[in-house]
Amino acid sequence: MTHDHDVVLRPTEAQQEAALNPPAGRTGGDLVVETLQGLGATTVFGLPGQHALGMFDALRRSSLSYVGLRVENNTGFAADAYGRIxxxxxxxxxxxxxGALTSLAALQEAAAGSSPVLAIGSQVPVAGLGGGRHGYLHELRDQQASFRDIVKSVHTVRTASQIPSAIAAAWESALTAPHGPVWVEIPQDVLLAETTLPVVTAMDATPDEVVPRPELTAVAADLLSRAERPAIIAGGGVVRSDASGKLLALAELVNAPVVTTFGGKGAFPWEHPLSLQSWLEDRYTTDFLEDADVLLVVGSGLGELSSNYHTFKPRGRVIQIEADAGKLESNHPALGIHADARLALSALLETIDAPREDPSAPERVRSVLTKVKDRIAAQELTLEQQVLASVREALPDAAPSFWDMTILAYWAWSAFDARHPNTMHSAQGAGGLGYGFPAALGAAAADPTKPVLAVSGDGGAMYSIAELASAKQHDLPVTWLIVDDGGYGILREYMSEAFGEPTATELSRPDFVALAESFGVPGVRTTPETLRDDLAKALAEPGPSVVVLPALLRMFEPTHL
Known part of the structure; x- marks a missing residue:
């Protein structure tokens, strides 16, 4: 008996002929790159090392585009951004x-930001695995253990025939919602050994979609339809699942004000009458959300930053749509719906019968935003707002931006209008320094037709200075804005507030313009008054560039206490 869904297992004549006569001179490294090509990869990131040379030699025989950076952690940030974009x-x-261990902070950010990074690392030869007895260079007693706490899944290879299946399984894991990094490791001798296995052809590692359960959709639709004061928190899951259009349609259908988390920037139009924007560190916003009788949380676990530092205490009924089952009700009791944001929002749109009328919603939104604006205005932060406005005016609407952990980025989380989904990214998931510039290089590699902006402080910039060489070598259209305040500015503020004075925050630093020019990258020193024009000019030029703004910026006063 046959079924329509039976998989066709018989090879074609051409496949059979090719399989029986594989080309000579191939190794385990070729199986790696062939599998990646068969799965649909076009670009790989990396940094070679002694045990991994079999993979890198095989790249020479492949059609894969290679982007190499100078430090493994930065290479991981670049891959993270490529996955996000x-x-x-x-x-x-x-x-x-x-080499492997240096990537860990980047993989932590990929995990926190749900970016599908497939890390393939080498290992010592098979004979040396598991003991630390043989004294191989780079040997670890248990390399996998270093990754297991960070990545979604770990996949090990011990023979050449295991390579395609292990990489395919890792690929599927990385793309299963929620996306995330995965780890594959392959011993040196397996990568170098010649193989007579057939060339790997097209492979399918498409994950199953996370579909909402219909009975939960029915309850959520009923709650939203009958709500008097509904509100929506839109997180990064909305952006990653390409659900911004569905979110807009649902918000308008039920007349629910929408606030986006810092990871969900761009998920909802900034100037829409129902947009509460992103002022999550403001008590006026928090009070509004607490007052909602039905709160729909989409693609967010309501972690520390999204909950105004865990001061948020919702009083109404919470509906939480989340692809990561472990985040359902992890911070607040809710009607938990384990689902991809796009599929769940689609199901709600199909289930809610009629629009919910509420002409007062836009006015209530305006009231909150006016209170927020007045509070900021009272703090005399004109310089900070001027700088952020200049960046917004200089940056083309569709151009992506990548922000390091710096004071201007903290401002941008709340106050920057990301005019399209998936255009503003930061390291706010794991919060490591040095993310902005290498991540921007990864985004430029993904789409070199658009200029990309990176924003760092002088402290964070020093983490990735080496990548000026990578930017120049690959001629990537990234403009790097470095706000130079002579130290770790945000830590200076934190310590001054907590202890009366800062320690270990003041930094000697180079002449960033001269340093950039030494790499062959044009640089310019700007002022708050000339920033917009200098930045716009740099973004309009091909290739990499650096814009340095000497300025001491201050944070706005938080209101989560």
Whole structure:
């Protein structure tokens, strides 16, 4: 008996002929790159090392585009951004021991930001695995253990025949909602050994979609339809699942004000009458959300930043749509719906019978935003608002931006209008320094037709200075704005507030313009008054550039206490 859904297992004549006569001179490394190509990869990121050379040699025989950076952690940030921008798996090739371990902070950010990074690392030869007895260079007693707490899944290879299946399984894991980084490791001798296995052809590792249960959709639709004061918190899951259009349609259908989390920037139009924007560190916003009788949380776990530092205490009924089952009700009791944001929002749109009328909603939104604006205005932060406005005016609407952990980025989380979904990204997931510039390089590699902006402080910039060489070598259209305040500015503020004075925050730093020019990258020193024009000019020029703004910016006073 046959069924319509039976898989056709018989190879074609051409496939059979090719399989029986594989080309000579191939190794386990070729199986790696062939599998990546068969799964649909076009670009790989990496940094070579002794045990990984079999993979890198095989790249020479492949059609894959290679983007190499100078530090493994930065290479991981670049792959993270490529995954965020494209929604596709970003392969990351690493070597054993120090090379692998140096990538961990980047993989932590990829995990926190749900970016599908496929890290493939080498290992010592098979004979040396598991003991630390042989004294191989780069040897670790248990390399996998270093990654297991960070990545979604770990996949090990011990023979050449295991390579395609292990990489395919990792690929599927990385793309299963919620997206995230995965780890594959392959011993050096397996990568170098010649193989007579057939060339890997097209492979399918498409994950199953996370579909909402209909009985939960029915309850959620009923709650939203009958709500008197509904509100919506839109998180990064809305952006990653390309659900912004569905979110807009649902918000208008039930007349619910929408606030976007810092990870969900751009998920909802900034100037829409129902937009509460992103002022999550403001008590006026928090009070409004607490007062909602039905609160729909989409694609957010309501973590520390999204809950105004865990001061948010909703009084109404919470509906939480989340692809990560572990985040359902992790911070607040809710009607938890384990689902992809786009599919769940689609189901709600199909289930809610009629629009919910509420002509007062836009006025209530305006009232909150006016209170927020007045509070900020009272703090005399004209310089900070001027700088952020200049960046917004200089940056083309569709151009992506990547922000390091710096005071201007903290402002941008709340106050920057990301005019399109998936255009503003920061390291606010894990919060490590050095993300902005290498991530921007990864985004430029994904789409070199658009200029990309990176924003760092002088402290964070020093983490990734080496990547000026990578930007120049690959001729990537990234403009790097460095706000130079002579130290770790945000830590200076935190310590001054907590202890009366800062310690270990003041930094000696280079002449960033001269340093950029030494790499062959044009640089300019700007002022708050000339920033907009200097930044716009740099973004309009091909290739990389650096704009340095000496300025001491201050944070607005938080209101989560």
């Amino acid at each position: 494209t929604g596709e798996v970003a392969p990351l090739l690493l070597s054993t021991g120090p």
